[in-house]
Amino acid sequence: MFKLFKNDNNWSENLIKDAELLRLHRLLKEQIKENFSGHLRFYILDSGSCNGCELELQALFNPLYDVASLGIEVVYDSTNTDILLITGLMTENMYNEVKLTYEKLKEPKRVISIGDCPLMKAPFTNTFALKSQGINIFPVSQYIGGCPPEPKLLLRSLLKYLKNL
Amino acid sequence: MRLIARFAQEQEMYFEIITVYDKRIIKERLNKKTPALISIAKDYPSSVWFERKISDDFGIEILYSNDARPLVKHEYFPKDIFPMRKDYAKLDVEHINSTSSKEGNHGVILGPTHPYLLESSEFQLFDKNQIILHFEMMPFYKYRGIEKMIEGLTFEEARPIIERISASQTIAYQYAFLEIQLQASKKILPEMIKKRHIFLLEFERVMNHLSDLSTMCQLVEFFDGFFFFSNFVEQGRDVMKNLTGHRFGFGSLSVDDDFLDLDDAYNFLFSLEKELLKFEKWIETKEKVLEKLLLLGQISKKTAESYGLVGLMARSCNIALDRRKGNDFYEKHDFYINLEEGGDTFSRFNIRITEIFTSLRIMRNLVKNNILPFFLGTAVDGEYFSYIESSAGELMMYISLKQGLIDRFFIRDPSFLNMQILPSCIKNSEVSSLGLIIKSVPLNVSAVDL
Numbered sequence: 001m002f003k004l005f006k007n008d009n010n011w012s013e014n015l016i017k018d019a020e021l022l023r024l025h026r027l028l029k030e031q032i033k034e035n036f037s038g039h040l041r042f043y044i045l046d047s048g049s050c051n052g053c054e055l056e057l058q059a060l061f062n063p064l065y066d067v068a069s070l071g072i073e074v075v076y077d078s079t080n081t082d083i084l085l086i087t088g089l090m091t092e093n094m095y096n097e098v099k100l101t102y103e104k105l106k107e108p109k110r111v112i113s114i115g116d117c118p119l120m121k122a123p124f125t126n127t128f129a130l131k132s133q134g135i136n137i138f139p140v141s142q143y144i145g146g147c148p149p150e151p152k153l154l155l156r157s158l159l160k161y162l163k164n165l
Numbered sequence: 166m167r168l169i170a171r172f173a174q175e176q177e178m179y180f181e182i183i184t185v186y187d188k189r190i191i192k193e194r195l196n197k198k199t200p201a202l203i204s205i206a207k208d209y210p211s212s213v214w215f216e217r218k219i220s221d222d223f224g225i226e227i228l229y230s231n232d233a234r235p236l237v238k239h240e241y242f243p244k245d246i247f248p249m250r251k252d253y254a255k256l257d258v259e260h261i262n263s264t265s266s267k268e269g270n271h272g273v274i275l276g277p278t279h280p281y282l283l284e285s286s287e288f289q290l291f292d293k294n295q296i297i298l299h300f301e302m303m304p305f306y307k308y309r310g311i312e313k314m315i316e317g318l319t320f321e322e323a324r325p326i327i328e329r330i331s332a333s334q335t336i337a338y339q340y341a342f343l344e345i346q347l348q349a350s351k352k353i354l355p356e357m358i359k360k361r362h363i364f365l366l367e368f369e370r371v372m373n374h375l376s377d378l379s380t381m382c383q384l385v386e387f388f389d390g391f392f393f394f395s396n397f398v399e400q401g402r403d404v405m406k407n408l409t410g411h412r413f414g415f416g417s418l419s420v421d422d423d424f425l426d427l428d429d430a431y432n433f434l435f436s437l438e439k440e441l442l443k444f445e446k447w448i449e450t451k452e453k454v455l456e457k458l459l460l461l462g463q464i465s466k467k468t469a470e471s472y473g474l475v476g477l478m479a480r481s482c483n484i485a486l487d488r489r490k491g492n493d494f495y496e497k498h499d500f501y502i503n504l505e506e507g508g509d510t511f512s513r514f515n516i517r518i519t520e521i522f523t524s525l526r527i528m529r530n531l532v533k534n535n536i537l538p539f540f541l542g543t544a545v546d547g548e549y550f551s552y553i554e555s556s557a558g559e560l561m562m563y564i565s566l567k568q569g570l571i572d573r574f575f576i577r578d579p580s581f582l583n584m585q586i587l588p589s590c591i592k593n594s595e596v597s598s599l600g601l602i603i604k605s606v607p608l609n610v611s612a613v614d615l
Contacts, residue, residue, distance in 0.1 A: 045278055046285040048307040051611045052332030052413055054283035055376075059402070062395040076278055092260055093239050093308045094285060097277050123325035128248050128258045129310030148332065150412060 017064065024155045029070045031162035036082055038071045043081035047098050048130070049088025052148035053115040057085065059151045067155075083110045086138075087148075089117045089124055090131040102138055112161065113140045114154070116147045167486075168473050169552075170561050170577035171205070171215035173223050175251050180223055185550070185561065185577075195225060204230040211473040211582050214304070222249035222312075237305045248313060272299070277306060281600045284610040292596050300591040300599075302584055304613050311615040315574040320346055320544055323571055325416070330576070331612040332413045333376070336362075336369040337555030338576075338612075339418035341562040344551035349544035349566055354420070359494065360531040362418050366553070367524040367531075368430070369414065371437070372401045373556035374517040377607060381514055384601040385457040393444055397437055404433045420541060438525050445518060458511035462590040462602035465508060469586070476558020477520065478583045478606060481505045481512035488554035498530040510605040544569060555579060557607035578612035 017025070032040045046054060060067045061074075075081050078101045086098065102109065116122040118135035126132045144157040166186040174181050180195040182202055195202060204227050206213045216227045217236035224247035227233060238244070241260035247253060276287030287303040311330060315323045320342075327342045328335050340362055347354055354362075375398045382390030402412040407429050409417035448454065464474070469482035479486040483506045489495040490502050503519040505512035546566045553560045558579030565573040583606055591602050 043278065044283075046283070046307065048309050049284065049611065050329045050332045050335075051284050051609070052329075055332060056412075058283060059399060062399050063392055064396075064399050076280055078278075088307065089309055091307050091309055092258055093241070093306060094277070095260070096241060097285070122329060124309070124329070125314055125326070126256050127310035127314045128246075128253070128255055129308050129313075132256065147329070147415065148413075 021065070021152065021155075024152070024159060025066075025070060028067075028155065028159050028162070031159065031165075032071045035162055035165050036071070040070075040072045041075045041080065041082045042072065042085050043075055043078045043083070043101070044085045044087065045078075045098060045101055047086055047088045047094040047118070047135075048091035049115065049117060053087035053117075056148045056151055056154065057087075057114070060154060065151050065155065078104045079106065081105065083112055083141075085112050085114055086118055086135055086140075087114045089120070089122070090134045090137065092129050092131065095131055095137075098138065109139070111135075111138060111140045112142045112144060112158075114144050115149060116145055119143060119145065121145065122147055167470075168205075168209040168212055169559070170563075170575070171212050171219070172563070172575045172577075173219045173225060173249070174565060174573040174575075175223065175249070180225060182219070182225075183563070185563075190550075200225040201228050202226070203228050206230055206232070209473065210471055211585050214581065214585055221247070223247050224250070237308060239303075239305070239308075248310065276303075281603045282608065282610060286610050290596075290599075295596045297591055297594050297596060297599065300588045302587050304581075304584060304610075305615075306610070307614050309615060312574050312576075315571055318571050319569060320349075320571070323574070328415050330615065331578070331609050332415075333373055334369065334555050334557065334560070334578075334609055334612060336365045336414050336418065337553050337560050338562075339414075340366055341551045341553045341560055343418055343420075344553070345549040345562060345564050346541055346544065348549045348551070349547065349564075350542040351545065352542055356494075358420055363494065363498075364528050364531045365409065365414060365417060366555075367528050368401075368405065368408070370556040371434075371521050371524050372398065372405070373607070374521050375401065377604065378514065378517050380604045381458075381510075381601065382454075384604055385454055387451065387454040390444075390448065390451075390454070393440070397440075400433055401437075404430050434525055434528060438522070441518065441521060455511065457601070458514050458605075459509060460507075461510040461598055462594060462605060463507070463509040464586060464590050468589060469508065472586050472589075473582050474558075474586055475579045475582055476554070476556075476607060477513060477516050478558060478579075478586065481516045482508040486559070488552055488559050495527065498527045500527055510601060513605040557609055558583060576612070576615065578609055580607070580609040580613045584608055584613060 032038055044057060059065060084105055113135045120134040131137060142161040144154060146153055166188050169185040169187060171184045179197060180200050182193040184191045202225050204216055213232050214236060216230055219225050220227050221235050221237040246258060272289045272291040274289055277285035285307045287306050289301040290297060291299040315326060328339050330338055375394050379391050379394030379398055382394060405414055406412045464482055466482045469479055469484055475486060480503060483504050485502050485504060487502050489500050503516055503523055505516045544566060548565045551562045560579055561577040563575040564571055594602060
C-alpha cells in the first residue's frame with residue numbers, strides 16, 4: 001500500500017528535505033543495510049488508537065520522508081516482519097490479537113511502542129474496555145512517545161533503536 | 166423523516182430510548198425489569214446497528230429485529246455484562262477464553278491489519294471466481310469504552326478525551342463539543358471566533374479529502390496523482406501545526422487563542438487552489454485512470470436514502486444533504502452545495518475535488534480578526550445536541566449534564582451510517598477493486614469503535 005514509484009512531474013518541489021532529514025536518511029540507510037541487508041519490514045498493529053499515529057506512520061512513506069527509498073516496507077503478515085509497531089491504547093478487544101501477533105513474531109522479537117497511548121500517558125482514563133497496564137503486558141524494545149509522534153521524531157527514534165541493535 | 170441516531174440512556178426508574186430524526190426527537194421509556202424495544206429496522210435499515218448497540222450496552226431486548234447478533238461485544242466479551250448500565254462500574258472485565266466463534270466459517274477473514282484501512286478492523290469476505298458474493302465489516306473491533314469513560318466528568322475534564330476520539334476529525338469533534346458547551350452556558354460565540362473555528366473545520370475537510378484522494382490515486386496506480394495529493398497533505402500538516410501548534414489540531418478550538426501564522430496558511434491554500442485547477446484539467450486526459458473509477462461500488466439514490474447516508478456519500482448520490490446548507494454563516498461566506506449523480510467511486514473522487522474548491526472559497530472569506538476576550542460561563546444542567554458537517558459527513562453529539570457532570574455522552578459519527586453501506590456497494594465487485602471501493606468511502610474506524 002505504501003510503496004512509492006518515481007513520478008515525472010515536479011509536485012515534490014515544495015517539499016524540501018532539510019539537513020537533519022538528509023542526515024537521518026543517510027544514517028538510517030546505513031543501519032538498515034548493516035542490520036537487515038537493506039530491507040526492513042514493519043508490521044503495524046493498532047491496539048486502540050485514534051488513527052493519529054497511523055497517519056504519521058503513513059506520512060513516513062510520502063515523498064518528503066520517503067522511507068521506502070531506504071528499504072522500509074509495511075507487511076501484513078506478522079510472521080514475516082522484522083519489527084512490530086504497536087499504536088494506541090491496549091483494549092480488551094485487541095489484547096488477544098496483540099498476544100497472537102506477538103507469539104507469531106520470529107526471534108528476536110522486536111516491538112516498538114508508538115505514541116503516548118500504549119504507555120497510558122494520553123489523557124484517556126481507564127475503563128472496563130482497556131488493559132490498565134497498557135503495552136507493558138508485553139516486552140517492548142523501544143518506546144516512542146508523543147501524541148502522536150511527528151514523522152521526524154519517529155525517524156530519529158528508529159535510528160537510535162537500530163544503532164543499539 | 167431521516168434517521169440520524171438511536172441510542173439509550175439509563176434514568177433512575179427506567180431506560181430511555183432517544184430516536185433522533187431530522188424533523189423531531191422521539192423519546193420512549195422502557196421498564197427496567199424486562200426492557201424490550203420494537204425495532205424500526207423495517208423502515209430504517211441503518212437502525213440495525215444502533216439497536217444492536219443498545220442491546221449490547223444495556224441488555225435491552227430488540228423485538229422484530231432481523232439481526233440480533235452482538236455488535237459492540239465481541240467473542241471474548243462476557244455475555245451477561247452490560248457496560249453502559251449505571252450499576253456497572255468495574256474497571257477490569259475478565260474476558261472469556263472463547264474457542265473461536267469463527268469455526269465453521271468458510272469465508273475469508275481480513276484483519277485486524279490489512280492494506281485497506283490504516284486502523285484495526287475486520288472484514289469478512291466470500292468470493293467465487295474473484296467476484297465478491299458477500300462482504301461484512303465488523304465494527305467495535307478496538308472498542309475503548311469512550312462513552313463510559315466520559316460519564317461523570319466535567320466539561321473541562323472531558324475535552325482532551327473528546328478531541329482524541331479521532332485524530333483526522335479532531336476539529337469537527339472539538340467544534341461539536343464546543344457547540345454543546347455554548348448551549349449549556351447559554352452563550353453565543355462571537356462571530357470573529359466562529360470565523361476562526363470554521364476556518365479550521367474547513368481546513369480539516371480539505372486535509373482529509375486530499376488524503377483520501379492520494380490513497381485512491383495510489384490504488385488505481387496513478388502515481389503522479391498520489392504524489393500530487395500526498396505532497397499537499399504533508400505541507401498541510403505543517404501549516405496546521407503553524408496555525409494551532411499541532412499537526413492535526415488537537416487542543417485548537419479554545420475561545421481565546423489567535424492563529425499563529427495565517428499568512429503561511431493563505432500561501433498554502435492559494436498554491437493548492439492554483440495547482441488543483443491544473444490537476445483537474447490534467448486528469449481529464451487520463452482516461453485509463455477514470456475508467457478504473459467509473460461504475461465501481463455504485464450506490465443508487467434510493468439505497469443511499471434508505472440507509473440514511475450522510476456527507477459526501479449522500480452528495481455523490483445527488484442527495485442535497487449538508488449541514489452547511491441553509492446555515493446563515495456559511496451562506497454568507499459563499500457556500501453552495503456540491504452534488505454528483507453517479508453514486509460510484511468516480512463520483513466520490515470528483516466530489517472531493519469540488520468540495521476542496523468550495524472549502525477554499527469559504528476560507529478565503531474568513532479573514533483574520535483580532536480575537537476579543539470571551540468566556541463560556543457556567544454550564545446549566547440539561548440535554549444538549551449538536552450537529553456538525555465534518556469532512557466525512559453529519560456528526561451528531563449528545564450530552565446530558567446533571568449537577569455539572571456528564572451523565573450520558575453519545576456520538577453518532579458519519580462513518581456509523583456510511584459504513585453500513587459497504588456490503589451493498591461491494592457485492593458483485595471484483596476482489597481486486599475491494600481496496601479502492603473501501604477507500605472511496607470516508608471511514609473513520611476510531612470514531613465508530615469509540
